[in-house]
Amino acid sequence: MSLIEIPVGPQHPALHEPIMLRVKADGERVVDVQVVTGYNHRGAEKLGERNTWSKNVFLYSRVCGICNTVHAQTYTQGVEAIGNVEVPPRAQYLRTLIMELERIHSHMLISAVMAEIVGFDSLFMLIMRDREPVMMLKELVTGNRVLSDYYTLGGVRRDVDEVKKDKILKVLESVEGRMKYYKKVFEEDFTLSRRLGGVGVVRHDEAVRYSLVGPTLRGSGVKSDVRADDPYAAYGEIPFNVITYDGGDSLSRMLVRFDETLESIEMVRYILNHLPQGPIAPKTPIRIIPAGEAFSRVEAPRGELFYHIVSKGGDKPYRVKVRTPSFHNIINGVIAYREANIADVPVILASVDPCISCTERVLVIDERSGKARSLRLKDLSRGLLDGS
Amino acid sequence: MSSVLDFLKSSGLNQLGSKQPRRYVFEVSAERLREVVGGLAKFKNIYVSSISGVDYVSEGFIEINYCLWVVDERFMVITKVRVPRDSPKVPTIYDLIPGALNSELEAYDLLGVVFEGNEKLRRGFLTPSEVASQGLFPLRKDFKV
Numbered sequence: 454m455s456l457i458e459i460p461v462g463p464q465h466p467a468l469h470e471p472i473m474l475r476v477k478a479d480g481e482r483v484v485d486v487q488v489v490t491g492y493n494h495r496g497a498e499k500l501g502e503r504n505t506w507s508k509n510v511f512l513y514s515r516v517c518g519i520c521n522t523v524h525a526q527t528y529t530q531g532v533e534a535i536g537n538v539e540v541p542p543r544a545q546y547l548r549t550l551i552m553e554l555e556r557i558h559s560h561m562l563i564s565a566v567m568a569e570i571v572g573f574d575s576l577f578m579l580i581m582r583d584r585e586p587v588m589m590l591k592e593l594v595t596g597n598r599v600l601s602d603y604y605t606l607g608g609v610r611r612d613v614d615e616v617k618k619d620k621i622l623k624v625l626e627s628v629e630g631r632m633k634y635y636k637k638v639f640e641e642d643f644t645l646s647r648r649l650g651g652v653g654v655v656r657h658d659e660a661v662r663y664s665l666v667g668p669t670l671r672g673s674g675v676k677s678d679v680r681a682d683d684p685y686a687a688y689g690e691i692p693f694n695v696i697t698y699d700g701g702d703s704l705s706r707m708l709v710r711f712d713e714t715l716e717s718i719e720m721v722r723y724i725l726n727h728l729p730q731g732p733i734a735p736k737t738p739i740r741i742i743p744a745g746e747a748f749s750r751v752e753a754p755r756g757e758l759f760y761h762i763v764s765k766g767g768d769k770p771y772r773v774k775v776r777t778p779s780f781h782n783i784i785n786g787v788i789a790y791r792e793a794n795i796a797d798v799p800v801i802l803a804s805v806d807p808c809i810s811c812t813e814r815v816l817v818i819d820e821r822s823g824k825a826r827s828l829r830l831k832d833l834s835r836g837l838l839d840g841s
Numbered sequence: 842m843s844s845v846l847d848f849l850k851s852s853g854l855n856q857l858g859s860k861q862p863r864r865y866v867f868e869v870s871a872e873r874l875r876e877v878v879g880g881l882a883k884f885k886n887i888y889v890s891s892i893s894g895v896d897y898v899s900e901g902f903i904e905i906n907y908c909l910w911v912v913d914e915r916f917m918v919i920t921k922v923r924v925p926r927d928s929p930k931v932p933t934i935y936d937l938i939p940g941a942l943n944s945e946l947e948a949y950d951l952l953g954v955v956f957e958g959n960e961k962l963r964r965g966f967l968t969p970s971e972v973a974s975q976g977l978f979p980l981r982k983d984f985k986v
Contacts, residue, residue, distance in 0.1 A: 490966060490967060491965055491966055491967045491968065491969070494967040494968065494969075496979065496986070498951075498980060499979055499980060499984075499986060500986075503986075534860060534861050535860075537860075661885075661886050661887070661888050661912060661940075662888070662938060662939055662940060663888075663939050663940045664888040664889045664890070664938070664939075664940025664941070665888075665940070666888075675886065675912060676912075677886075677910075677912045682912075682915040683863055683915065683917075745860065747860075747861060748859075748861065748864055748906075748908055748917060748919060750890070750910075750917070757890065757910070759890050759891045759908065761891065761893040761895075761906060761908070763895055771895070772895045772896075774891065774893040774894075774895075776890070776891040776893070776944070780943055780947075781940065781943065784942070784943040785939070785940050785942060785943055
């Protein structure tokens with residue numbers, strides 16, 4: 454048996470974080486996948502030990518561009534738990550609002566990327582067009598389209614008034630209609646169902662044992678969502694359904710995201726209609742936190758986000774451990790590639806919604822001749838290994 | 842009373858307090874770690890949320906926090922293992938719960954905790970080669986940046 458090793462990655466200009474998948478293949482069939490990491494470790498944990506508590510809100514917002522408010526939430530709620538800081542109810546609702554808006558645009562993004570990877574470029578453009586108004590809503594609420602810096606210890610930095618509320622509700626009405634339509638496309642389109650259905654199957658018991666999280670876990674039928682199981686911010690007061698699909702394949706993982714987006718739109722409506730009155734931040738900034746530790750969990754768009762924060766008292770943390778959902782889903786998620794075709798590798802990788810920038814450049818090495826040549830992700834996903 | 846908590850309490854472990862709801866913190870010795878995690882792994886639907894190491898340099902030990910989420914019963918079990926800084930060794934749990942692999946690789950590469958029995962441990966998992974080749978562990982408190 455002559456195996457070919459195909460390094461997928463490690464650079465991709467469109468997504469973040471470079472990573473490489475070292476795929477061993479027998480013909481078209483994947484035999485083994487090894488994940489090669491370490492291209493861009495930025496040392497945010499070490500840096501956090503030198504920053505003050507309040508400066509770190511900005512640092513940890515920058516761990517991820519797409520889900521920056523959930524990182525700020527996980528960090529601030531951990532610090533607030535150590536310091537016994539009361540967050541006003543209105544701020545809790547506003548935090549929940551911005552996290553759900555973020556989930557909507559994040560799920561739309563990966564749906565668009567998935568459409569592009571399977572070669573459905575027009576669908577990619579349509580979803581990205583419809584995602585843009587949600588980004589503008591994020592700007593409307595926080596003042597910035599991507600990196601929002603909306604959080605402060607004990608509250609948030611901006612309020613929502615009636616004008617903003619009406620604008621958000623109006624935009625979400627059109628987004629809801631579009632997302633229902635795109636869900637139908639993913640369910641019924643022949644090409645999409647053939648490219649995603651039955652591809653990269655992870656069984657229920659394996660998904661838990663391999664510590665997969667988020668839509669990847671719920672796509673295997675495991676009902677686990679931090680928002681429902683371990684409520685934070687205002688989630689304990691907002692009605693919503695935890696979405697699961699039993700298929701365990703790439704299509705199930707995508708459909709979980711579509712249903713979650715529709716749930717999030719309902720949640721935003723509920724939040725805006727039940728927004729409590731009152732202050733949105735403490736009157737005096739919080740600078741000193743007593744000794745203690747917190748294990749902070751948040752449901753990011755990609756799954757459970759975990760921070761372990763240790764304080765020895767004073768104005769700086771002693772240790773901040775950050776564990777992102779993609780760290781589990783990409784590295785432990787290699788079980789999904791068993792028996793897959795090479796052309797399915799990008800589909801499976803995208804189906805766990807990886808926060809990386811890996812798969813555009815592909816180098817194919819023929820072990821017998823030792824010759825190497827490059828391929829683009831698109832060609833790989835279309836099965837054009839011979840470069841035709 | 843939940844069956845997972847019953848198991849932990851009947852194991853004679855020292856329980857520590859936690860200010861947060863749904864967090865149960867226990868102290869475990871390195872010798873008993875595999876027995877405790879092996880017992881937990883027999884329950885359905887428990888996953889490793891994180892393995893978080895903290896270097897207590899002036900106290901002379903490294904504390905490893907195994908954070909496991911119990912899906913059905915909705916709480917987190919945290920087992921704390923303390924090992925001396927000059928010889929930080931714990932047995933691996935990756936064969937008991939395969940989802941612990943990435944967290945063990947990370948804790949070894951950044952903090953220098955050796956998970957005995959895990960043959961996949963390697964330097965350079967996250968650190969650049971110039972750090973790994975000098976045998977430095979960036980998250981140790983005596984590593985200056």
